[in-house]
Amino acid sequence: MSPSQCPVHETLLELKKIPADRRVVHPRGRRLIEEIATLVQDIVAARAGAEHLPCIDARVAELCAFMDDPAGVETGLWLKARLAEHGEVFRSHALDRNCAASVCDHLTPAPCQMACPAGIDVPTYLSLIALGHDAEAIEVIRRDNPLPWVCGLICTRPCEMMCVRARIDTPVSIKFLKAFAAERAMSWGNYHNPSETPATGRRVCVVGAGPGGLSAAYYLALHGHQVRVIEALPRAGGMILVGIPRYRLPSDIIDREVGKIEELGVEFRFNTRFGKDVELSSLRAEGFEAFFFAVGAHASFNLGIAGENDFLQVHGAVDFLRRVALGERRCPGKKVVVIGGGNVAIDAARTCLRLGSEQVTIAYRRTRKEMPADHEEVEQAEEEGVHFELLTVAVAVTGEGGKVRALRCLKAKLVTVPGSSRQSPKPVEGSDYDIAADAIISAIGQRIEQHWFDKVEGLTWTHRDTIRVNTITMETSLPGIFAAGDAVTGPATVIEAIGGGKRAAIAIDRFLAGIPQPKLPPVPVRHQRVACFDVPAHTKMALKRPEMPLLGIDRRRTTFQQVELGYSENQTREEARRCLRCDICRRCGKCVTICKEKMGVDALALGYLSFDHPHESDFRRTEQRCISCGACAANCPTGAMRIEDRGPDRVLSLCGTILSRQPLLYCGGCGAVIGTERYLAFIRSRLGALATTTPQEGDGPQCDVCARKKGHRGGATVMATS
């Protein structure tokens, strides 16, 4: 499929041409083609149901069999071939309400939904949260992500990166709103699983109870399959349990969401290591027909420096964080040096502070600008007292009597290496110095423990030592074995693992059913279209993203209590109202062009519509300039821009944002609506000398009909609206 074309839309255009070119002459053939066109039109306009595609198939078959009209048969065969070739795209349109090519206006997911690796329908759930319907919002989220509460606290939020609101001021705080809704729904007992489907009797084994494994287990269970999850750790959660400290994600939250998955009948076997306690052959002998590997990347890379293996006080960050997550509370040392500049280094440093370390230093070999850790995490670490030694290269761990005494370092400067666009740290000779330390933690990357898969013959690996898969289906080199998460991507994000797990579950279901696998990656599904609700333009502009309240600094330094305290209910509802509803407005800009270039009014300051060059946006400007002509609404392809008469006013709104509200004028003769004062003034200005200068005494403005009855006085009238 061409990336810029939609086969469904193209089919509709072709079908619409047929009556005009009069190729199909027989009435029966023409009727069938018209009916097919109507059905395809429904699909394009997001009005189709599950029965539309079978109906189209039946009519196409009838057309092909109607030999009295050769042109009709030809068209039927063309349609049949098209449906066969693009069946998946037609199904995606009709059943998932999604146009991957973004051609069909009503079926194009919002940028935030497209950005989410799990494809969550963000605008829908934000609208539901704004309306106070938290349980429904969670229901929407869980169609694509079974761990909304977890993600509400730790997601890397690619959705917010693509949030169109950021082109006006700041992105909508999507992540925290999700956490609020999940907490509220769980607290009020409204966090429910979808209704169960009949059991298929097919057995699937998921290896790893991390986010990828949990996601796959959830969706497989919803498909009716019998799922067993085997996990080497004593609890579920994988990396989100042992890699993310409790001050960011309390374990109770993981437990509650895992509990919901368990309610679906998923069986968990903890303390069970694949490759040691169970093997592929033994699981196959138990009747498992498909497997999903989501084992994470739980091993640390070695530093490769002198003394690294000589002292017990040198730890790998992942091992250290795992021990703490599983209950160890021993302070690693009074003076700790963490080597690395990524998120794991920050987590390890902040954890040390909470365990009682007096001085925690992060040694990183580049500058702060190059640090790969999230800026917010770095800032919070600094607030808590973590010290940074930048442009510092570790060269040796020194000590005596089995105790670490210091980390020997060299100062570095960044130099450009020939043939590389990246600056590399070059140690400065003679600049060596010691950072006093009694514990060293290395956080320079993670890898997968490959050796557990030694007995899985035929499983292929990439040069990055990750499992090689087809990323459309997540299928490995072995039929019936699928993989996702860090085991495939290398250390990556929770939401990617969740998306990969869901994708694999769909592929496993197809594998078990013997259905061919798709050839294109899945595109997000739009589940529903929540009606827009009114927000005044000045409110839409004035609402600002709230600051996240944080735990007091003293408590942060000393305990593992959750640092981010969450929004209040009022903040949550208000923040959700900042959403621009990009699921409805496609930002095509036709409204702006029409208003500015055709009408010459320029009332729409919607600079955010441009992805490349966003400029000034101000919804309030419309109120001052709009003439309520309705040209923008008439040309809006999605119904995002609407103009309607509400009581005594004519109201222009964009996805619920009230851009203009002007009092209506009524015909002095019959009382019919004839527009607004500004609109009539605009018409008069266009008519110039033809317009009457002032209404006749006592008459007021008049509609066309009344004006004609009284005698035309220059055309300053408009058609009455019903």
Add this chain to the structure above:
Amino acid sequence: MVFHKGQMVRVLRRSTDESWEDYMDGLVGSRGIVTDPDSQINDPDSLIEVSLEDRGTFRLPQDCLEVLEPNP
């Protein structure tokens, strides 16, 4: 090249990396934002997460990407 979160990028060319799949040819020319660079060690060999306008989010090799904005 060090990629940062929030940087605007474009898929400039197909990659010769083994992780490049046929369907990704359709992504060439798309623009987007880096949503998850290698947050561990900024390894130039690692795959990074990029959200492409109207196309979705993908983890791509770095050699196929061109930075449109030096820094967010």
